[in-house]
Amino acid sequence: MIRLQNIEKVYRTDTVETLAINDISLDIAKGEFLSIMGPSGCGKSTLLNIIGLLDEPSKGSIKIDDQDTSRFNDQQMAKFRNQKLGFIFQSYHLINDLQVLDNVELPLLYRTSSAKERRDLATEALTKVGLSNRLKHFPTQLSGGQRQRVAIARAIVGRPQIILADEPTGNLDSAMGNEIMEILINLNKNDGTTIIMVTHDENMAHKTHRLVRLFDGSQVQ
Amino acid sequence: MLKNYFKIAIAVLLRRKFFTFISLFGISFTLTILMTTTALLDNVLSPSYPDYKRDRSLYADRVTIKNSEKGWINGSSMSLNFIKRYISTLKKPEKIAFYTFGRTANAYVNNKKINVEFKYTNDAYWDVAEYDFLEGKSYTKQQLDNAERVTVISERTKKAYFGDLDKVAGKFIELDNVNYRVVGVVKGVPRSNRNYYGDVYLPYTVSKSKYEEQGLMGNFGVTLLAKSEADLPAVRAEYKKMLSKVPNEKDFDKLYAHADTIFEDFARRLFGTDDSSGFGKMIIIVTLSVLLFLLLPTINLVNINVTRIIERSSEIGVRKAFGASSKTLVYQFLVENIILTLLGGILGILLSLIVIYFFNQSSLIPDLKLSLNFTVLSVGLGLCLIFGLMSGVYPAWRMSRLNVVSALKVR
Numbered sequence: 001m002i003r004l005q006n007i008e009k010v011y012r013t014d015t016v017e018t019l020a021i022n023d024i025s026l027d028i029a030k031g032e033f034l035s036i037m038g039p040s041g042c043g044k045s046t047l048l049n050i051i052g053l054l055d056e057p058s059k060g061s062i063k064i065d066d067q068d069t070s071r072f073n074d075q076q077m078a079k080f081r082n083q084k085l086g087f088i089f090q091s092y093h094l095i096n097d098l099q100v101l102d103n104v105e106l107p108l109l110y111r112t113s114s115a116k117e118r119r120d121l122a123t124e125a126l127t128k129v130g131l132s133n134r135l136k137h138f139p140t141q142l143s144g145g146q147r148q149r150v151a152i153a154r155a156i157v158g159r160p161q162i163i164l165a166d167e168p169t170g171n172l173d174s175a176m177g178n179e180i181m182e183i184l185i186n187l188n189k190n191d192g193t194t195i196i197m198v199t200h201d202e203n204m205a206h207k208t209h210r211l212v213r214l215f216d217g218s219q220v221q
Numbered sequence: 222m223l224k225n226y227f228k229i230a231i232a233v234l235l236r237r238k239f240f241t242f243i244s245l246f247g248i249s250f251t252l253t254i255l256m257t258t259t260a261l262l263d264n265v266l267s268p269s270y271p272d273y274k275r276d277r278s279l280y281a282d283r284v285t286i287k288n289s290e291k292g293w294i295n296g297s298s299m300s301l302n303f304i305k306r307y308i309s310t311l312k313k314p315e316k317i318a319f320y321t322f323g324r325t326a327n328a329y330v331n332n333k334k335i336n337v338e339f340k341y342t343n344d345a346y347w348d349v350a351e352y353d354f355l356e357g358k359s360y361t362k363q364q365l366d367n368a369e370r371v372t373v374i375s376e377r378t379k380k381a382y383f384g385d386l387d388k389v390a391g392k393f394i395e396l397d398n399v400n401y402r403v404v405g406v407v408k409g410v411p412r413s414n415r416n417y418y419g420d421v422y423l424p425y426t427v428s429k430s431k432y433e434e435q436g437l438m439g440n441f442g443v444t445l446l447a448k449s450e451a452d453l454p455a456v457r458a459e460y461k462k463m464l465s466k467v468p469n470e471k472d473f474d475k476l477y478a479h480a481d482t483i484f485e486d487f488a489r490r491l492f493g494t495d496d497s498s499g500f501g502k503m504i505i506i507v508t509l510s511v512l513l514f515l516l517l518p519t520i521n522l523v524n525i526n527v528t529r530i531i532e533r534s535s536e537i538g539v540r541k542a543f544g545a546s547s548k549t550l551v552y553q554f555l556v557e558n559i560i561l562t563l564l565g566g567i568l569g570i571l572l573s574l575i576v577i578y579f580f581n582q583s584s585l586i587p588d589l590k591l592s593l594n595f596t597v598l599s600v601g602l603g604l605c606l607i608f609g610l611m612s613g614v615y616p617a618w619r620m621s622r623l624n625v626v627s628a629l630k631v632r
Contacts, residue, residue, distance in 0.1 A: 054542060054625045075546045082544020093539045093629060097232030102225065109222050110544040154543070 001194055002028040002051060002162070007060035009046055009217075020046045021057070022217040030161070033188045033195045035205035038214035044198040045166055047214065051196060052164040053081055064162070082110050086155030090167040092147045094139040100126065100150050101135040107158040125153040129183055145176030152183055156193070163187070165197040169204060181207060223556065230557040233529060234564075240525050241561075247518035248565025248608065253572040255511065256601045260577060260591040265413055266483055267596065271350040272417055277450045278349070279457060279480040280416060281308070282322070282442030285495050287475040298322055299478065300439030301425070307467055308443055313456045316446040318342070318349035321425070322415065324440070326396040328382060335381050337396065338418070341425035341441075349446045350417050357390035357405035360424050364404075368426035372401040375409045377587065378420045396421065411589030416442060437470060437478075445480055453482070515604070519612045526558065526616035530623075537620055538628030547621035554620050558613030559606065566605035570598070 009021040020043045028034055036044045049055040050062065053069055062069045064084065072080060086107070094103050104122040113121070126132050129149040139147055148168060155163050165184065169177030181204055187193045197208065205211050213220050234241045268275045284303065285296035299308075304319050311317065320342040328335045347359035352373075360371045372394060374382070383389045393400045401423065410418045447456045460480045469476055477495040479485075485498045492506065493499025530537070540550060570593065577591045593601075 049626050052542070054629075075548065078541070078544050078546035078549070081542065087539075087542045089539075089629065093535050095229075095536050095539065097229060097236065098225075102228065105225075106540070107543040109225055110546075110549065115224070158543075 001030040001032075001065060002026075002196075003061075003063040004051065005061045005063075007047070007050060007057045007062070009043070009050060009055070010058045020217050021050070023060075024214075024217075024219050025060075026212065026219070028194060028196065030194055031188070031192045032210065033185070033208040034197070035208040035211045036196065036198045036214060037200070037202070037205050037211060042214040043217040044214055046217075048164055048166055048196065048198050052085055052087060053077055054087075078110070082107060082158065084161050086158065086160040086163040088148070088151050088155050088163065088165040088168045090170040092139070092144075092151045092171075094147055094150055094154075096139050098138075099135065100131065100137050100139065100142070103139065103150055104153045104157050106154060111158070121157050122153070125157040126150070128156070129153045143176075144172050145179060148172060148176070148180050149183065152180070152187075156187060156191075159191075160193070162194045162196070165195060167198055167200065169199070169201060177201070177204070226553055226556045227560060229553075230560040233533070233557065234561065237529075240528075244522050244525055244561060245565045245568060247521050248562055248605075249568035249572055251515060251518045251608075252566055252569030252601055252604060253576060255514065255604055256569060256573040256593065256597055257576050257580075257591070259597045259600045260573070260593060261413075263594065263596050264411070264589065264591055266487060269414075270408070271352045271410060272414060272483075273351050274349065274446055275483050277447045277453060279445040279447070279453065279460070279482060280442065280486050281445065281460070281478055281480040282416070282486075283478065284437045285477040286437065286470050286473040287477070287495070288473050289475055293473065295438070295473070297438035297440075299441045299443065300435075300437055301441055302435055303437045303439070303467075303478075304441055304443060307463055308445075308460075311445070311456070311459055311463060313447070313452065313459045314445040315448045316345045316348050318346040318444040318446070319425075319441050320346055320416065320444075321440045322442060326421070328394060328396050330382050335378075337378055337420040339396065339421040339423055340419035341423050341428050343425060346422075346444075349444050352410075352417075353408035355406045355408060356388060357403070359422075360404055365424040365426055368424065370399065370401045370427050371404045371424065373405040373407055373422040374403055375407055375420050377409045379406050394421070401427075409588035411586050413586055413589055416444065437467070437476070443480075456480075511604070515608055515611065519608060522558075522561075522608075522612035523615055526554075526612065527619060530554075530616055530620045533620075534623060534628040537623050538625045541623075541625045541628070551617040551621050554617040555610065555613045558617075559609035562605045562609035562612070566601060569605075570601060573597075573601070 004024060004026040007021055007024045011018045011020055024047065036047060038044050046055065050057050069080065101119065101122050104125055105118045108118040108121060123132065123135065126135060129152050131146060131149050131153065134142065134146065139150065142150065168184070169180050172180065184195055185207060188195050199205050282298055283296060284299050285294065287294050309317060320340050323338065325336055325338050328337055344362040344365050355376055359373055364371050374394060379389055382394055383392065389403050389406060392403050394403055412418050445456055445460065447453045457480055464476065464478055467476060479489065481489060481498065485500055488500040488503040489498050491499065492502040537550065573593060577593065581590050
């Protein structure tokens with residue numbers, strides 16, 4: 001489903017050139033739950049951002065569903081992300097000025113859905129993550145675990161084929177982390193969603209189908 | 222989607238109340254000044270009491286003669302001779318009104334001197350202008366032809382001369398030792414309407430000076446009333462043809478006596494010359510002045526908006542991640558900004574209403590009543606939109622250029 005070939009990412013400033021990703025090739029199958037691990041600064045999040053089309057590689061190609069994403073313009077890229085991808089961030093990145101329901105509806109605003117359709121889908125997603133009683137709350141009124149569940153609901157509301165999770169349990173205690181992990185595993189098992197997760201946690205990583213290890217920008221496992 | 226943008230816009234405004242206050246104050250204050258000025262100009266230039274036929278009127282009140290070789294210029298209002306010999310021969314106008322400007326006389330009441338501004342007019346003057354007669358009527362052609370000493374006075378003059386007397390038609394008013402019989406009392410005209418303002422109106426035939434000068438220059442102005450607005454070009458063409466046949470004064474080789482619409486007249490006074498009406502120049506200068514006046518609050522709002530964008534980097538990054546294109550984000554931000562400026566506009570309208578109320582109450586210019594009509598409100602709304610776009614475009618462009626990954630890193 002996802003094919004990365006010879007991906008390289010170099011960050012350049014006036015004085016320094018940093019090789020963040022060094023010649024990584026990777027195939028990810030449909031329905032796979034993949035973990036990416038490695039020490040801090042090894043390029044895990046950079047790789048995830050490249051797969052999620054949030055960043056461009058300096059070299060190499062990415063194909064998702066046989067589509068070469070390097071040919072996309074801004075509009076096509078945005079549409080592709082909206083239709084195919086969902087994101088879960090370590091810091092949740094919820095919009096504090098909007099209620100939970102409005103946060104979850106966000107991806108649907110960029111589709112041609114009616115207000116009722118958006119509301120129904122968002123409610124369904126929140127029910128799936130066990131937050132149907134928090135629709136009118138604001139993110140600041142929720143615990144960390146609840147916020148992350150809202151973020152998961154936002155990621156799945158548009159029924160994307162692929163979810164990219166960047167340390168989704170990184171800011172949570174172990175109990176809440178396990179709850180979140182359960183939700184992700186169920187999504188993968190029941191809905192067949194392909195999930196790519198960056199994590200520091202070995203226990204979480206071993207619950208997934210495959211583990212990829214990075215070190216200094218290169219794949220070592 | 223608009224409802225979502227509206228919610229976000231209000232939430233962002235409430236987040237930093239002080240900055241919001243500064244923004245709204247700047248917008249509303251600027252708009253108050255612009256709308257009050259528009260209300261004033263609307264009163265001067267749009268059909269208003271008693272000049273309701275402005276849209277089919279041409280005004281001619283000045284004659285200029287030049288010696289192009291020696292550079293001599295002489296200019297003044299028109300003489301009665303010029304009007305009677307030349308202008309009165311025109312066939313196209315439905316009516317031709319003529320009147321004098323700015324002459325004063327003294328009246329004495331209870332040992333108190335009242336200085337009044339009087340106007341000599343012809344009979345057609347009362348057909349062209351639509352005065353509100355509170356009492357009586359205008360003097361007739363017959364009274365004019367007979368040089369009867371009759372007069373129409375303003376409500377203000379009635380109060381000043383006759384006090385609380387209810388009916389004054391038939392009574393006499395003494396001006397510069399001459400008695401005139403009052404035949405009518407009219408609602409006052411604001412001084413801003415130079416052509417029709419007067420405290421006292423008299424038939425021109427009772428003038429002591431008789432206005433028998435032979436030259437082109439004197440103390441009169443003219444309103445040419447066309448049958449319809451569409452007929453104005455034909456009236457103007459006939460007037461120009463007539464003018465071309467007027468012989469030049471001795472030692473002068475050029476003659477100018479323009480018949481302008483109210484806009485052209487206004488523009489010529491401020492920006493024009495005898496050779497050009499200055500209308501185009503006026504439009505450019507007014508537009509630039511408005512834009513310059515809007516510039517300061519715009520720059521202020523641009524700065525505040527750019528700061529807000531940095532604060533909202535995370536939100537922008539999330540929106541981009543979940544499918545908002547740069548174009549969509551620019552649109553969102555412009556909508557949010559226009560909501561802010563419309564809020565400022567509503568405040569501006571309220572403030573304008575208050576300012577106009579106090580202006581009207583103060584009688585700064587007697588009989589001048591300003592109002593916020595559809596024209597003024599449309600101008601205000603238009604300015605809000607321009608302002609919203611001007612102050613939103615640059616920050617929106619900056620927002621759309623934010624790299625998603627960098628934006629998401631900002632806490």
